[in-house]
Amino acid sequence: GENVEQHPSTLSVQEGDSAVIKCTYSDSASNYFPWYKQELGKRPQLIIDIRSNVGEKKDQRIAVTLNKTAKHFSLHITETQPEDSAVYFCAATNNDYKLSFGAGTTVTVRA
Amino acid sequence: DADVTQTPRNRITKTGKRIMLECSQTKGHDRMYWYRQDPGLGLQLIYYSFDVKDINKGEISDGYSVSRQAQAKFSLSLESAIPNQTALYFCATSGGTGDQPQHFGDGTRLSIL
Numbered sequence: 001g002e003n004v005e006q007h008p009s010t011l012s013v014q015e016g017d018s019a020v021i022k023c024t025y026s027d028s029a030s031n032y033f034p035w036y037k038q039e040l041g042k043r044p045q046l047i048i049d050i051r052s053n054v055g056e057k058k059d060q061r062i063a064v065t066l067n068k069t070a071k072h073f074s075l076h077i078t079e080t081q082p083e084d085s086a087v088y089f090c091a092a093t094n095n096d097y098k099l100s101f102g103a104g105t106t107v108t109v110r111a
Numbered sequence: 112d113a114d115v116t117q118t119p120r121n122r123i124t125k126t127g128k129r130i131m132l133e134c135s136q137t138k139g140h141d142r143m144y145w146y147r148q149d150p151g152l153g154l155q156l157i158y159y160s161f162d163v164k165d166i167n168k169g170e171i172s173d174g175y176s177v178s179r180q181a182q183a184k185f186s187l188s189l190e191s192a193i194p195n196q197t198a199l200y201f202c203a204t205s206g207g208t209g210d211q212p213q214h215f216g217d218g219t220r221l222s223i224l
Contacts (some may be wrong), residue, residue, distance in 0.1 A: 032211075044215050046212045046213075083144035097142055
């Protein structure tokens with residue numbers, strides 16, 4: 001099955017700086033890569049996703065890049081704000097409807 | 112998503128008890144999932160269902176069972192609860208093809224003493 005590794009496990013950034021989270025996956029057939037944000041005690045919520053036919057996608061301060069050759073994808077948050085503090089999960093699926101999740105990155109934005 | 116509702120939200124019970132967690136959705140999705148989340152860990156898939164007649168085991172199905180009573184309802188049971196099943200449980204739904212996002216309920220916090 002798919003194995004997704006996520007780094008770093010914790011990330012502390014100064015407000016206004018950028019944050020980058022990286023994930024690698026093992027199954028070359030994987031073709032859908034969502035990112036979820038989970039605030040303390042809340043449900044995971046989709047913030048951005050990318051499909052294998054594109055290399056980059058951007059939505060305001062959030063962007064995701066995908067390198068299929070190297071089997072890794074990254075989340076970029078620019079101009080970080082305190083409300084960006086949360087746990088972020090990457091995931092991957094090979095169209096079998098099952099998502100394999102990374103272990104999560106706890107992001108803390110320092111004011 | 113208020114469209115995915117889990118009950119109860121919190122439950123404390125004793126070892127050996129049978130527990131049922133329920134999930135209902137109004138999104139009209141065919142696919143439903145149960146996940147377990149432990150502190151500091153990602154989401155682990157317990158069971159998933161692609162339609163009413165389809166049930167599949169996930170990564171960690173031992174000690175759990177499920178029932179898909181209708182397209183909109185998917186319940187998770189712990190037949191004889193044990194303390195290491197203490198965790199946060201999430202139900203999720205998805206529709207369309209495999210490259211569609213999953214939508215999560217608010218979760219059930221389960222504590223087994």
